[in-house]
Amino acid sequence: MTFSGIARAAAAIRPLLAAGLALLLAMPESARAQPNRLGPPASAADWAALSRPSQAPPRVIGRTNLGCLAGGQALAPEGPGWQAIRTSRNRHWGHPATLGLVAHIAGQARAAGLPDLWIGDLSQPRGGPMPWGHASHQSGLDADIWLDLRPKPRVPAAMREDLTIPSLVRADGLDVDPARWTARHATLIRIAAEAPGLDRLLVNPAIKRRLCADHAGAPWLRRVRPWRGHDSHMHLRLRCPADSPECQDIAPPPPGDGCDASLDWWFSDEARQPPPRRPGPPGPPPRLPASCSAVLLAR
Numbered sequence: 448m449t450f451s452g453i454a455r456a457a458a459a460i461r462p463l464l465a466a467g468l469a470l471l472l473a474m475p476e477s478a479r480a481q482p483n484r485l486g487p488p489a490s491a492a493d494w495a496a497l498s499r500p501s502q503a504p505p506r507v508i509g510r511t512n513l514g515c516l517a518g519g520q521a522l523a524p525e526g527p528g529w530q531a532i533r534t535s536r537n538r539h540w541g542h543p544a545t546l547g548l549v550a551h552i553a554g555q556a557r558a559a560g561l562p563d564l565w566i567g568d569l570s571q572p573r574g575g576p577m578p579w580g581h582a583s584h585q586s587g588l589d590a591d592i593w594l595d596l597r598p599k600p601r602v603p604a605a606m607r608e609d610l611t612i613p614s615l616v617r618a619d620g621l622d623v624d625p626a627r628w629t630a631r632h633a634t635l636i637r638i639a640a641e642a643p644g645l646d647r648l649l650v651n652p653a654i655k656r657r658l659c660a661d662h663a664g665a666p667w668l669r670r671v672r673p674w675r676g677h678d679s680h681m682h683l684r685l686r687c688p689a690d691s692p693e694c695q696d697i698a699p700p701p702p703g704d705g706c707d708a709s710l711d712w713w714f715s716d717e718a719r720q721p722p723p724r725r726p727g728p729p730g731p732p733p734r735l736p737a738s739c740s741a742v743l744l745a746r
C-alpha cells in the first residue's frame with residue numbers, strides 16, 4: 448500500500464475509532480472492567496449490587512453459568528439439620544426447588560445421625576454473574592454444601608462468617624486424606640446424590656475415586672462428577688424446574704457410575720497442570736438471555 452493509500456485508510460477508519468471510543472466511555476466503569484464476561488449494559492458488579500429479589504413468581508432463566516433468577520427466595524439462616532454460613536455475602540437466594548433440595552438433604556442427613564450441615568453460596572438475589580467466587584450459581588439452581596461433619600453449635604449467623612474448613616484430600620491430590628475422610632462423608636454425598644431433582648453434584652476427583660473404590664456400581668455415583676477444587680465442599684446443581692420454560696439444562700451425566708477412563712483422566716499429567724489461559728472463543732462474548740434485562744431492571 449502506498450503512503451497515500453495508508454493515509455486514505457486511516458482517514459476512513461478514524462470515525463469508526465472515535466465511535467468505538469465514545470461507546471466505551473459511555474459504558475459504566477463496572478462494565479468496562481468486565482469486558483469478557485458480559486456485553487453491555489449489565490456487568491457482574493451490576494448484578495451483585497442488587498440487594499433484593501425481583502417481585503415476581505419464581506422463574507429460572509438461562510443456564511447456571513449464563514442466566515438469572517426472577518422471584519428468588521432466601522434460604523433461612525438455620526433449619527432442621529442446617530446452618531447457612533457467610534450470609535453477609537447475600538448469596539443465599541434460590542429457586543424454591545433449590546431451597547427444598549437443601550432442606551431435604553439436611554433432613555435426611557440428620558435422620559442418618561449426621562450433624563448440622565453448613566450451607567455455602569447459592570445465588571445472588573436475582574442471580575446473574577458474580578464478580579468473584581463462581582462461574583456458575585447464576586440461575587438459582589446451584590448450592591454449595593460443606594463436607595464438614597464436625598459437631599456445630601448453634602451460634603448467631605454473624606458468627607458463621609470467618610470459618611476454616613479443612614480439605615478432605617491429600618496434599619498430592621491422589622486420594623482422600625485418611626486422617627479426615629470417613630464413611631460418614633460418603634453417606635452425606637450419597638444422600639445428596641439421591642435427592643429428587645438433582646442434576647449432578649461436583650466433588651474433587653480424589654473424592655470420586657475413593658467413592659468408586661468403596662461403592663463401585665452404585666447408581667447414585669452417576670450423579671457424582673469430578674471437578675477441580677471441591678475438596679471441602681460439594682456443589683449441587685438441580686435440573687430445570689417445571690415452572691421455568693426459559694431454563695436451559697445441560698446434557699445429563701453419561702450412563703454408568705463414572706468410575707472409568709473419564710475419571711482416570713483427572714489424574715493424568717495433562718489434567719493436573721494448571722489449565723492454560725486461552726483467549727475466549729471467537730465472536731462476541733456470550734450475552735445473558737434477553738429476559739434477564741427485565742429481571743435486572745425490575746423494582
Ligand SMILES: [Zn+2]
Binds near residue numbers: 584683
Ligand atoms: Zn458451587
